Amino acid sequence: MSESDGSASDKDTQEVIMEATFRALSEHGYKDLRMRHIGEEMELTRQVIHYHYDGKYDLLSSFLEYVIEQYEGSVEVAADADPRTELDARIDQCLFGPEFEEFTHWDRMRVYHELYAYAQNDDRHREVFNEHYARIRGSIVEVIEAGIERGTFREVDAERMGQLITDLIHAARGRRIALGHEDAPEETRRAIDEFVLDSLRTDG
Numbered sequence: 001m002s003e004s005d006g007s008a009s010d011k012d013t014q015e016v017i018m019e020a021t022f023r024a025l026s027e028h029g030y031k032d033l034r035m036r037h038i039g040e041e042m043e044l045t046r047q048v049i050h051y052h053y054d055g056k057y058d059l060l061s062s063f064l065e066y067v068i069e070q071y072e073g074s075v076e077v078a079a080d081a082d083p084r085t086e087l088d089a090r091i092d093q094c095l096f097g098p099e100f101e102e103f104t105h106w107d108r109m110r111v112y113h114e115l116y117a118y119a120q121n122d123d124r125h126r127e128v129f130n131e132h133y134a135r136i137r138g139s140i141v142e143v144i145e146a147g148i149e150r151g152t153f154r155e156v157d158a159e160r161m162g163q164l165i166t167d168l169i170h171a172a173r174g175r176r177i178a179l180g181h182e183d184a185p186e187e188t189r190r191a192i193d194e195f196v197l198d199s200l201r202t203d204g
Helices: 003-032 035-040 046-052 056-072 083-096 105-121 123-150 158-179 184-200
Strands: none
Touching (some): 003 035, 003 046, 003 056, 035 046, 056 123, 083 123
């Protein structure tokens, strides 16, 4: 087997473990999760998990990064898209997510937010969440700055506007997951359009 083939196989195995972790977390929750639960959710032996990860904490840290990468790496915008189109795409991605073969966006967000809730007592996970938040906010700020430079958006404090939009996204996701308000993302999306994005237009 060539080195490249081994790398591909290794990556596939880790993805199998990550998806098994999704299923186990969805069924048992973070607090009650055991390594054997993850092993029961896949056809590979549990020894494979221990080969790749040094215990439950190491696996969940990798799992958290895996979830984040699925979202950060899947925003698709045409190279010549105008700033408003790109901003819409990034907001929609955060609120409604990409398509998945197994588990919906909200299935994944439910697991994500459960880990998020425990991050206050976990320095490593809190750092991962902080970095993810900063990248979401930063990507939105960059689009706003580009829009201002091109004359598509009026002059505003791009950092504060990016902060506002990012916080609205997080609040909507939290309200849907924690409180069961299933219309929260759609309501928030309409409010962002009406009270935030429309206010950015130079022709408004």
